Amino acid sequence: MTPRTTRRTDAHPDLTRPDAGAPLFSTWRVGTPERQQATVEAIAATWERRPWPTPALLGYHVYTGYDGTTLMHHSQWASEADYEAFVKTQRQERVDEIDTLVPGIERLGLDRYRRYRSRERAAGDTRVPGLVVAVRIDFEPGAAERRTDWIGEVLRALAGTPDDHRGLISAHFHLSTDGTHVLNYAEWESEPAYDAVLAAPGEGIGDGGEQWERVRTYPAVKGFTSTRYRHAVGLLPA
Template structure:
């Protein structure tokens, strides 16, 4: 069977071989709520499709228009098998309930490294920030090094980020970008870090300057989200 959960996903689950992120654009906050409910109802009416899908989570964007989808697959092959047999009937039912959904795109990843939550930290994330960091094709191999620099800068930051619970850096399989799935205590905590002296996240240290000025990075884009729906077997 399929059941809902209010728990956030365990991004570090060792069984995840193929984490996927995608975005839908639905237009308004009301349609965000309607679409989340349509997804929940559509999935609950059906048996869980495969043991190779560990969980499926949906988040509402603070922009009032988008939904972020995060699915945890054991392998890309398992996802492709799901697409052949199970996906279309779910899409069709959701589209009947909420017509006009724009499916912006699906990104395939593997998780490179994480700044995991501290032992004993039981805070529930009030905000998820998805940050995309773009690299040119010729710099695809530099992505892992850039992530390593970020994690080193975070570890040595004298200011610290009390509101940051965890940060999980994923490399896209097409080589084009890094996606950081970051869990924050609240939107206020995130805003306070952004408002601190300096340029965005990070204290004005030499290590953070190396991160910001890294020659392989072409663009940063970020979206703010709240966990709206979790589906698990």
């Protein structure tokens, strides 16, 4: 079989793909907006010069942080075993080339997940996300089983206040495989739409009503960390 080539895309990933059994997220610190863009180009060029590594990699997307210093990486794999096979045979040569083009990248770690539930895009909604917000929700030690209940509380709150979240296109809740946290990958129409929700009552979480108060004060939640990103480039098999 002839290896497939690699192509770039501006399209955002479909987080609900049923064949994405192992969604992975990682963060790199590169220092400046100029180095952000240089690193995005180095990643894309490095991958385009090589065949697509395996059909088990469904897509690879890179995002630039609004902080001007970081990149978020999201790859969709059929399984963790497929990713481990890639690491053993093909990852290092790509890393070495990128590091030659942009020296001094700080890799802050890789997290492994399973997507649990989503507040999916409404039927007929064709908006392109202008903002992606990655929200990490950390839980107390030993509280891994409480994460799914907390996600249920959030989805019920969203369903109860749809008019207050018109700028929210979708929200995808992932459980970390180490049991420590939840990652919410949220697609927003724009940064102003997201800021409007943060400015509403409720300390940045919902409208301050009873349902959102249960989300905010849920037992075993240690804290929330949110980071804003722009989709920079997607890489897919041609």
